[in-house]
Amino acid sequence: MRSRPRSNRQTFMPMSMDRIIARSACVCHFNGMFSQNPDDCVRKLGENELIERIRAWLGPVAPPAPYGMGDDCAVLPAVTTSRQQIITTDSLTFGQHFDASAHAHDAGAKLMNRNISDIAAMGGTPGPALLNLLFGPDLSLLWLEQFIAGIRQCCEKFGVTVVGGDISQLPPGQFTASVTLTGLTDSPPALRSTAEIGDTIYVTGTLGGSILHKHLHFEPRIKEGQWLAAHEACTAMMDLTDGLGKDLAALLPEGSSAAINLQNLPLSHDARECARKDSHSPQMHAFCDGEDYELLFTVARGTQSEIFEKQWQTRFPELKVSCIGRIVNAHPAGRYIDIESSEALPWQSGFEHFKQT
Template identity: 40%
Template sequence: MNPFAVEKSDRIDSIGESELIERIRSWLGHVSPDSPRGIGDDCSVLPIFPFENQLLVTADPVIYHKHFDDSLKPEQVASKLLKRNASDIAAMGGYPRSATLSLALPSRLSISWLQRFYKGLALEAKHLDTEISGGDISSTDDFIGAFLTLIGVANKRVLERRKATLNSKIYVTGDLGGSILGKHHNFEPRLAEGQWLSTQSTVLACMDLSDGIGKDCPALLEPGLGVLLQADDIPISAAALRLSEQSRRPALEHAINDGEDYELLFALAPSTDHEALQTAWRQVFETPLSLIGVVVEKKPGDPTLSFSETDAFIGFTGYEHFRSTQ
């Protein structure tokens, strides 16, 4: 059977990434368990009986002409591959331990390029205290893809999505937007921060920001809830300000929708002593921490995300694979 669609309605870009994931979940049926063991979180969680620790499993690729191009050194490509997977581990409060790498390579690929890629991977793995324990190689015509599966460990408690309750406060680490100017290649996964958050009982939900607040934030919430964001409190990066001058779009829009920030977005329980938590955070980390919104009731017809300021822009989009208008 030819895998390519004839009818436009049969193309996956007619439904988009989010709907595609829901259909995959349906197609798999009972063999796909509920999150966090199955589809729906930053990692799959596998209990290690009889121990209290749990395994975290995530998989992300880098694709030539999609995630990297000729402007990047091979070492940078490898570093990004491992770090973007490690960011998923960070979001669930774990630390990386072992990875496998599968490569799809054309026969004319440069040996020297591949050597530098693996040297860069080894350097990043050493930095993250992670082993590269195996993988696979297959040949292609012109396609270049590197597919990494990363296994991590969480000590007792795992941070999940979809647990933020009414009146929870929404926080984010670092600053946001303009990642296309370099941060999407040169970032540090928030592993220590995620592990610290997993020890705080008032942290209800957490995820990493890969597709932008505009798309990712709703995934923190229990059903029937929304988030009222404070536009003035969104930490806009210097890169977003520079990009705004080029694009003629508001820097806030870049901060909300650009994606590939690889920061942690999390929700704190309404009972949290925020001053005490922020003080404790500053004693451990230099990473900025910003309170950006509150979880509110979402009435029928209301948007999931909105701004408290009536004059704040914006369409909340974020990045979605297979969006036909992109």
């Protein structure tokens, strides 16, 4: 990885399903998430008893104090000086990042996987995590148990431990949870800010239509991220959360544009499915839809793409990688241009959260 930092460009790990999922989050009492049955509500339990249950549900992924919950802080394992420690945080809010059609287990897995995907995007290995839960007193205990089971399954799969957390009360009908996740990298962490003009742009997997299924069932690209961070040709990397159209801007150096090869956009089956249902093209869905959780990365100019792609296929025969364009000098037509026609793409920016005009 190139290590020269460039700008203070930031993203604060934003979200994007808002566009698609209805925003009204309050006073929902359906699908078993909130319960009218007093015996199935979190309010039935005292705080300590509730926390004991959550620890029991987490099982072996919740180590005892001082390396886990049970003291004022958790003690983190020592880090050898050859490794770099990284940290990220991401939230999951009912009505915003999932709706009542989602199974509790999938929602819990999504929360943890969102954070693991951030660790993957730096080339790291996930480690200890902290969990903040905020919910109304009418949250179903059964739902919460399944939510925690989803978190536990991800933790077991990726070697994550839950070492601390916090519970707090919201008004009835509401739920939100945050995870803060630490990680370690062996190689220098893969950054967003180190791409240069002339680098080619790659993406893993297929894009678009995540709302139909994948936003709850994606696979964080941990092994792929580690391989890329250690690969001398990889110059910058991030994960796709808000959609290519918004996220790619974060990889572009100042004074550059991205020339996109629309033919090479890896369209997911669900991008085509969404296109069949609305007036947009599958390419629009692949370019603009959020929550792909694939890796977006750049490869140094001068790299022989055939060799790089062959190395990839040897290492990851089951996961497609696609060269979708190149970073070029800033083009008068716009930030994203069609590599064939040099005309601006019709989708120059992604969705902006909070703005309501």
